[in-house]
Amino acid sequence: MGRKKLEIKRIENKSSRQVTxxxxxxxxxxxxxxLSVLCDASVALLVVSASGKLYSFSSGDNLVKILDRYGKQHADDLKALDHQSKALNYGSHYELLELVDSKLVGSNVKNVSIDALVQLEEHLETALSVTRAKKTELMLKLVENLKEKEKMLKEENQVLASQMENNHHVGAEAEMEMSPAGQISDNLPVTLPLLN
Structure with a gap:
């Protein structure tokens, strides 16, 4: 008798869920x-139960080293995800400016609590950091494009310099062959008079 295929969905019975x-x-x-033994791979595994208990496994390197290595390799991605998640939580910059306007303009200023101001400040700082991150990203892309253009221009410059060098050699050879009448050309053999 074969194994029954289990439907993947949340197990409702708490004790069955815990056993599973x-x-x-x-x-x-x-x-x-x-996987670690067969492939000589560094493996880190973190599991958090529904009750919040943390279980971990690491092979070879310790868990902290593996996670540090992951963090270093994916630092930019992690920062971008953090900024994106914050940006999603706070909506568009326009909505944030409307919120600032509603809280701080007119008669509402006197009624704003310190907590509301702190929260507003956090929203503004997050929006500012997201804006700066986007600006930095765009500037890095611009620098990369400029480096590519510089590389292409250097290559083009080398090609043109090579062509000029070739043209100079061809011109010098043509000039030597077309010397004025009465002068001995460098390309013609020189004959010496015979001695009697």
């Missing part, structure tokens, strides 16, 4: 260990 979590967690850790 425990078994599958152990199976996942075993698979991670096997």
């Amino acid at each position: 979590f425990s078994k599958r967690r152990n199976g996942l850790i075993e698979k991670a260990r096997q």
